[in-house]
Amino acid sequence: MKKGIKNGNTYLIIGFIVMAILFYSSSQSYEEQSQIGLLMALFKNEPLKDWLSKISFVYAGSEVSIQAKGYFAFIEFFVRKFAHFGTYFVLGGSFCLGLFPKLNSLALAAFFGWMAATGYAGMDEFHQMMTNGRTPLFQDVMLDSIGALTAVILCWLIIGLRQKRVL
Template sequence: MKKYTYWLLPICWMGVIFYSSSTPYQEQDIKPFMSEYLDFSFLIPIVEGISFSYHHSQVSVAALGINGFIEFFVRKGAHVSVYLILMCLFYLACKQTLRISFKARLAISFILTSLYAVTDEIHQGFTQNRTPYAGDVGLDVFGALIALVAIVFINNLIKRRR
């Protein structure tokens, strides 16, 4: 694999993210699928007391129904996991192509991931029935931070074994 083709990995992943943020909410709504194929009613007694506000909306079983409540966490979990992966791909590209220190690779990867999270959220504001929200950028950056911690942990494990 040629050295700079490693940069295709985060670029392609950013394309996946871009496509997802270009898709109107109605096309991503998983509630109809859940209603037809999955029965989460057994969770209602466990989660019905949970209620909080997120982006000026109440998140609770009472407000969203059990499927809407679960979908909220699936969608927010997607923010974290998608940007966790992007951070790892940026790190891999930096590691394979740049002759810089471990800390510099981490910093560049984290900054690029965070910047993309901001620009993608702005881009989402131009998509029908989607709104940009700084809280979602926070979730994206949290995903990148989890990746950063995991990379540091794995790097330390590898150093100890040598």
């Protein structure tokens, strides 16, 4: 195994790169980040619209449905929320894997990896509060935290099974 991976530094670098990308992303307005034009080009025939029209729920006090948002904004909502989950999945997993060799404790690496990612999620939403055209949401912090926790649990399971020689 390469030294950077074995000592965790590569994973920590990945985590810090993700943090920099998130910081840059949070510095942009909603309009600058909008993917509506791309979605209109990719899904011009509005596939599955009839089926998706049956989906309606409330997120952060606003209705999320095709009827309320329109087809492309509805699809973009899920793209954005998947991006939240996915980036914090990578962040939480990177921190967990990066801290494990340094702390020599899987439980501590998992806890601090998750807490660091969750703390950064809160700071990221605070940063959005200071950015014009952005709306900070507690629900996004929770989604980010769940993404990080999912990665940490997955790391815990894989490392735990490898230590017991099951994998």
